[in-house]
Amino acid sequence: MSAVGAGDATPAQPGAERHPGPDDSAWAGQVREQLAEADAGFAARFDEGAEVDRLVAERAAVVDTHVQAAWQRCIPLEAQLALFAVGGYGRGELFPQSDVDLLVLAEPEASTACADALARFFAVLWDAGLPVGHAVRSLEQCTEASREDISVLTSLLEARPLAANELERRELQTAASPRLVWPPQDFFEAKRRELRDRHARYGDTSDNLEPNLKEGPGGLRDVQTLHWMALRIIGTADLEALVAFGQLGADEVTTLERERRALSRLRFGLHLVADKREERLRFDYQKPLAARLGFEDTGDTLAVEQMMQGFYRSAAIVLRIGERLLQRFEEQLEGEAEPEPIDERFDLRRGYLAASSDAWPRDLGDVFDLFATWAAHADAVRGLHSHTARELAEALPRLPGFKQASAELRQRFMQLLRGPQPVQTLTRMARLGVLGRWIPAFARVSGRMQFDLFHVYTVDQHTLAVLKNLASFASGQRDERFAMAHEVWPRLRKPELLLLAGLFHDIAKGRGGDHSELGGDDAREFCETVGLSAPDTAMVEWLVRQHLLMSRTAQKEDITEPEVIHRFAAKVADREHLDHLYLLTCADIAGTSPKLWNAWKDRLMADLYTATRLAMRRGLEHPVALEERIAEIRDTTRAMLSALGHDDAAIDEMFARMPDAGFQRGRPDQLAWQAVALRGIGAGDTRVRARPVTAQAGALEVFVYSPNRDGLFAAIVAKLDRLGLAILQARVLDGPDGTIFDTFEVIPSDPRYTPTADEVERKLAAALDGPLDRIRPARRTQPRHLKHFRIPPQVAFDEGSDGRTTLSFVCTDRPGLLAEVAAVLRNQSLRVHDARIATFGERAEDVFQLTTSDPEGRGLPLDDAHQQALREALLHCFEGESA
Structure with a gap:
C-alpha cells in the first residue's frame, strides 16, 4: 500500500511532500480560470432551463479533460499506474460542488516508485480548484477494502477509466465481482439495511423542514441505491432494461426518471445558491433557490412553498416506487413465493398482501376491499405486494372521488372508518395515493x-x-x-x-x-x-x-x-x-x-x-362567582395543609402572607406548596423555591416571594434566562404589605444542560439578594433559522377596569427575548402585575398587565405618552437592538 492516499477516498490536501514541476502553479491557475468560466456557463444554461442531466454530464467531461491533462503532465508514461473515476464522478455526473473521486490502481511496488509523481498530480489538481478525493490501491487491496466496506464496493461498481486500458478495466471489475465480495443476496440485504438505517436518521420521512436532497428518504441516494442493486442482482444499472426483466413497468421507469431529474435540478440549483458543497435544503437557501428556479408568489402560496411541495411529492414517489422495486429484487433472489390464500380475493406472498386476480382492481369497491382485508389481517401482513401496488397506481386515474361515487361506495368508506385500524387504513390510503383520489382536497395539501x-x-x-x-x-x-x-x-x-x-x-x-x-x-x-x-x-x-x-x-x-x-x-x-x-x-x-x-x-x-x-x-345559567371560587380553593388548600400536619393557626399565618388573587388563579396543590415555603420567613426576606413538574425532563415550577422593588420582575426573568431556562408561563401577583408572589413555569433552553431545582433556588436567591440592576439579559447570537422567519412586530395597549394597562405584542421569537422585554419594562419604570407567555414556532405572543411606578407607590395606568415611548422601545428591542 502506498503512503500516498491509501485507503478510502478523501480530499487530497497539498502538504510538505508536494513536488511541483515546471510551471505547475501557472498551469493550475489557468485550469482554475477555465473551470470557473465553464461553471459560469453551466450556471447560465441552468438558469435558462437546460436539461440537468446534460449539464452534469458535460461538467464531468470538462473535468475529465483537465484531470487527464494533469495525469499526462505529472505521471511518467512508463509508470505502471491506471486512473479511474469512481463514485458519482464515475457515473459521469458532476454537480457544481461535487467531489471529484479518483482511484489510482497500482501494485505496491509501482505506487511506491511513483509516490512523488502521484503527490504532484493530486497537488496540482487541488491547486486547480478541483475538490479531489482519492485512493491508491492494488487489485487485492480493492477486493479487501470492498469486503470490509460496502460503500467502497458501490464506488467501484461505477468506476470509469480515465487513464486505463481495457485489461485494467476488466481486472478492476473482477476485483469487485460477486465471486470475490458481496454476492447478490448479501449485497441486497446490506444495502437495504443501509437504506433503512439512513431513513431512520432522518426520522423516516422526507417531509422535514430542511430536507437532505441526497441522503434523505426519497432523495437521490435512494435512486442510486436502486441502480446499484439492479447492477449487482440483474447485471444492469439501466432501469429501462429492467422492464424486459419484468422488474419495472415502463410507466414506473418513466415516473422514477422524471422525479430523479426533478431532484437533480434542485440539487444543481442548491449547489449554485449555496456556492459550496451543500446537500441540505436549509432555510438559508430555500427562498433564493425558489427564485432561481422561477417560482413566484401567488395570492395563496409562497414561491418557496410551491418549490418545496414539488420536492416532497417527488420524494414520496421515489419512496413508493423504490419500495416496490425492493420487493421485486427480493423475489428475484429468493424466488416467487407460493401464494397463501386469505380469501377468494387476496393472497399473502412472502407476507405481502396481493390481489389473487390479474384483473384487479375492477372498481373502487375492489380497492376498498383491499384496505379492509389489510386491516383485518394486519398482524400477518408485511406490506402491499409490489405488483398489486403497481396495479393500484395504474388504476388511480380511473377511481372516482366521493362526489362521483355511488352511495354503496360511500358507505364502504365509512365502514373502513368504523372497522379495525381506521387510522392505519387512512394512512395507507394516503401514502398510496388513494385518499387524494377519494377526497381531492386532500391531494391539494399533499406535500404542502x-x-x-x-x-x-x-x-x-x-x-x-x-x-x-x-x-x-x-x-x-x-x-x-x-x-x-x-x-x-x-x-x-x-x-x-x-x-x-x-x-x-x-x-x-x-x-x-x-x-x-x-x-x-x-x-x-x-x-x-x-x-x-x-x-x-x-x-x-x-x-x-x-x-x-x-x-x-x-x-x-x-x-x-x-x-x-x-x-x-x-x-x-x-x-x-x-x-x-x-x-x-x-x-x-x-x-x-x-x-x-x-x-x-x-x-x-x-x-x-x-x-x-x-x-x-x-349549569351555564349559573356561572361561578369569584368569591365562591376563592373560598372553594382556600378550603381545599387548607385541607391539604392540615393533612401535612399544620394546625389552623399556622395555616392562617401562611394565608395572611398570600394574595387573594392566588386563591383565584392557583391550584390547591400549588398553593399548599407555596404556603409551606413561607413558614418562618421574616419581614423583608426573599424566598425562592423550585420543584420538578410532571414527567417532562428538566421542567420546573419556580416560586419567588420578596419585597417588591423596581426592576424585580426583570431581574428574575434575566437570571432564569442566564440559568438556561425558558419561561413558558409567568404568574405575577401583588402580595400583602408590598410583597410580590410570582410563579414561573420553566423548561431548559438546551436539553444538554438542565439545572436542578436546588441549583435554581440557590442561584436565583443569591442574585436577588444583591443589586438588581447588575442582572442583565445575556447577549446571544440569533439562531440561524430565525432570521428567515421575520414576523412584523405588533404592539397594542388596552385599558382594563382594574386600573392597569394591558400590553400585548406579537413578534419573532428568539432566545432571551423575554429577558430583553423585561429589561425594557424596567427601563421604563413599569411594574408587571401579570404575564402570559405564548410561543408558536418562531412567533411570540405575550401579554402583560402593567402600571407605572410612581413615587407614592400607587400603580397607575399608562398614559398616551408613556404608551408611545414603550411602543418605540419595544420595537427597537424586537429588531434585535439592545434593551
Missing part, C-alpha cells in the same frame, strides 16, 4: 409545507400525525404525555366523527381565507354526501371550524378567570362537544411539532377541560 417553524411537517403528514395521536388515545394504553385523553376517548359515541374532523381540520390550508371556515365547508359537504345524519354532520363541521378554539383560549387567555371559562363553555355548549374538542386539540398540537407538546400544555388543556366540565355541570 408552510414556511414557518411552527409547522414542522407538510399539511398531509401533519394530518396523518394527528390521526396517529387519535389512534393512540383509542389504544387503551396510557401515554404519559396526555393526562386525560385515554379517559375521555371511551366516552365518544361515534369515534369516526372525530377521525373525520382530524382528516378535514387543515384540509383548506393554502387556499386563502380562514382555513377553519373553508375546511368546515368541505367537511359539511363530505359528511352530507356520504350520508351522515344532520347531528353527526354538524358535529364534524363544528369541530373543524372550532379546532383552534381550545388552544387559543388556554394559551392566550387567563383560564383561572371565571368569565373566561364561562365564555368558553358557552361556545362549546355541551359535554359531547367538549370531549371531542379536547381530544382533537391535544392531537393537533402534539402533531404539529415534536417539540411543541409539553407537560405544561398538557396540564393547561386538562385544566381548561376540567374547569369547563365543572361549569357545565353547574
